[in-house]
Amino acid sequence: MIFQRLVTVVGREEVAEGIFALSLESAEVANSARPGQFINVRFSETALPLLRRPFSISRVDGSSIELLFNVIGQGTRLLASKRIGDRVDVLGPLGIPFGHQGGFDTAVIVAGGLGIAPFPFLTGLLKREKKRIATFVGAKTARQLVTRRLDDVQVATDDGSEGFRGTVVELLERNLSSNPVMRPKMFGCGPTxxxxxxxxxxxEAGIECELSLEGDMACGVGLCQGCPVERANGRRKYALVCVEGPTFNCKEIVLR
Amino acid sequence: MIKESFSIRGVEFKNRVLVASGTFGYGDEVKDLVDVSKLGGICTKSLSWKPRDGNPPRRIVETPSGMLNSIGLANIGVHNFIDEKLPYLRQVDTKVIVNIAASSLQEYCDVLRLLEEQEGIDGYEINVSCPNVKEGGLNFGTDCSMTRRISEQLRALTEKPLIIKLTPNVTHISEFARAVEEAGADAVSVINTVIGMAVDIHKKKPKLSTVTGGLSGPAIKPIALAKVYEVAQAVKIPILGIGGIMTAEDAIEFLLVGATAVQVGTANFINPGTGVDVAEGLRRFAEQHQLADVAQLVGAMESNVEFSILQSWL
Structure with a gap:
C-alpha cells in the first residue's frame, strides 16, 4: 500500500557537516515501510522546486520515519530549512526492500557518503533477526562522516582524517581477506x-550482493519512466529504479 | 446540476479533464492512489508496434518551474498492452484513449488496425510530435503534409474518435491543425512538449543523454495557452489543451482561450490525483459562477482581437 500524506516534521538535527536528519510523523508509512524502501517528498507548495525528491527511509522509530540527506541544491536547502511542526507531502513507502532473509549469517554493509542512509533501518531489522553485522563506511573527510545507529563500523576517509585512508571498497577488501566472514551477504549503497x-x-569473490541505487526520477511510482538502469540480461534493456528497485542484486544490473 | 460532460464523435467524456499520455502509465500503476472514475479520460502511454527500450539515462532534469524529459517512447508494445494492460482498462469507469507513436506511416496503421479488433478502447490519440526519438516523432509532426497523410490514412481505418497531438515546435501550429481537420481528424491535442536543453557546467556536458529533450510543466503554460488560442482561431474541431496545468484555475484559462477540454500531464508526477482535483475545481468554479454547462467557459475569453499579434499569422 502506497500512502500520500501531509505529514509533520517532528525532529531535525544536523548530524555532520551539511548533513541533516529529519523525522516525519506518519504511522501509516512507518508501519508498512521495509528497509531499502524510499519515500518521495514534496516540500514546497510552489513550482520551485516543482518535483518531489526521493529519500531512503533511514530509520523507523515508533510512528515516525527518519530521512538523512545532505544539502546539495535548491531543493535540499529548502528541506534543511524545515522546522519542527512544518508539514511536507510524503508519497510512500516505495520500491522493493532489501532481501534480508535467507541464506546468510553475516550482513556486510558497505556505504559511501550519504549511502549510509538506508542502513540504520536495515541494521535494526538484522539485529532483531540475530544476524551478525559488519559495517564499512566511507566518507570524503571525518567532518562528513555519519555512523550513527550502525553496528560494528569500520571507517575509510579519502583524506585519511579518520580510519583507513582510501576508499571504502579497498578497506572492505583488506578486511575480508584478513578476516573472512561466515556465509556473508553484502548490502551496498553509495556513489556509482x-x-x-x-x-x-x-x-569476483562469489558473494551475494544487493545494491541500493539512486535514479533521477520524477514520480517514484513508474509513471514517468525517468529512472532506467541497464539490466545485465533479459529481453528488456532497462529496469526502473523506482518500482523494480531501488534494491537490485548486483548481477542483475550494469552500472555505467 | 451542472453539465460537465462533452463529446467527441459521439463518445461522451464525463468531464473535461483527462490525464495526458506518458504521465499516467497505463492507468494501473496508481490505481490505489487515484479514483480514475472521476476523470474524463485516460490517455495511455504511447504505444508502438514493438516494445521500445527508450533512451539511456539521464532521462529527466528539473528546470525552473518545469522538467525536461527524454524518455524516448519507452513502452511495452501494442501486443503486450493488449494482453497485460487492456483487461484492467476495460474495467475502469472512464474513457480510454490509446496513444499511438510510430516511426513509419505503416506502423501507425498496423498498431491502429490491431487495436480496432479489441474491446474497451474509446478512441485514439496520435503522437506525431515526440521530440525525443530519431525516426518518426518530430520528423512527422513538423512536416505538415506528412501530418495530414497520417491523419487521412488513420481516419480511413477507424470510426472511433481520432485525436492528433500537435507539437509547438513549428512556426504556425494552426496550419497543422487545419491540415488535420481537413484530413478528417475529430480533435487536436495542443501542445506536446517544447524542445529544451540543460547543461552541466562542471562536466561541460548536456544533462540529458540525448542533448535536448521535451520541456513540460508550469514553465510552458503561457506557450501552450498562446498555441491553443492560435489553433482555436483556425479550426472548428475540439481542442484538448495541455501544458503545465496544475490547478483548476489553469484549466479554466485553457477553456477560456478555446480548449474544449484539458489534459493534466506533469502534475501527475507530483500528485497523481491532480486530474481529479482539477475536475472537482472546475465543477466548483462553474457552480460559483452559476453556469449550467462548463461548455459556457469554452472560448469565452473577451479579447481585443485587433491587438492580437496572432492576426498576422492566421
Missing part, C-alpha cells in the same frame, strides 16, 4: 563508482 567497485569485488 563505489558501487561498481563493490559489484566487481562481490562477483
Amino acid at each position: 563508482p563505489m558501487l561498481k567497485a563493490l559489484s566487481a569485488f562481490a562477483q
